[in-house]
Amino acid sequence: MTQAHHDALFTQIGEVRLRRLLWHFYARVMTDPLLSPIFHATLGPYPHAGWPVHIARLEGFWRAVTHGPSAYRGQPGPAHQGLGLDRAHFDRWLHLWETTVTDDLPAPEAQALMALAQRMRPTIERFAQTPPGKDPTC
Numbered sequence: 227m228t229q230a231h232h233d234a235l236f237t238q239i240g241e242v243r244l245r246r247l248l249w250h251f252y253a254r255v256m257t258d259p260l261l262s263p264i265f266h267a268t269l270g271p272y273p274h275a276g277w278p279v280h281i282a283r284l285e286g287f288w289r290a291v292t293h294g295p296s297a298y299r300g301q302p303g304p305a306h307q308g309l310g311l312d313r314a315h316f317d318r319w320l321h322l323w324e325t326t327v328t329d330d331l332p333a334p335e336a337q338a339l340m341a342l343a344q345r346m347r348p349t350i351e352r353f354a355q356t357p358p359g360k361d362p363t364c
């Protein structure tokens with residue numbers, strides 16, 4: 227992929243559609259029996275408590291990975307440590323992500339966002355399987 231392609235991705239999706247996509251995604255996550263208890267325990271009752279901040283942070287993250295303007299300075303790996311996540315959680319997360327991007331976006335943008343999530347999964351999953359405070363062994 228060229229730099230130009232990534233620059234275009236955020237522009238093609240647009241800030242408004244990205245934000246709407248994220249709220250749609252987490253609305254779906256919160257109807258899911260496997261994923262919702264974990265988010266509820268961490269962020270409180272959807273869509274209040276920690277949710278607006280979480281989604282704003284995720285917007286920053288997705289702006290960064292689609293090469294848009296972003297002030298995101300978080301640590302996606304460590305955020306997933308100690309939550310008790312296993313493969314089934316990641317399979318479900320990606321399935322709901324695929325459904326949401328497919329519903330909300332034209333095929334090229336949907337496929338690009340799906341590919342980005344699939345590419346990040348192994349790293350985040352390795353962190354998720356490592357106790358908090360420790361680094362995953364590569």
Ligand code: HEM
Pocket residue numbers: 261264265268280283284287299300301302305306309311315316319343344346347350
């Ligand atoms: C490829 C898959 C995933 C990606 C790209 C992803 C991305 C992210 C990012 C960027 C954050 C914000 C980190 C920060 O604070 O800066 C986050 C937080 C979080 N993610 Fe994920 N995530 C993925 C999978 C999952 C799964 C499977 C779960 C399980 C339910 C999950 C649960 C959470 C929770 C609960 C938080 C909030 C952590 C906190 O604020 O303490 N994520 N995720």
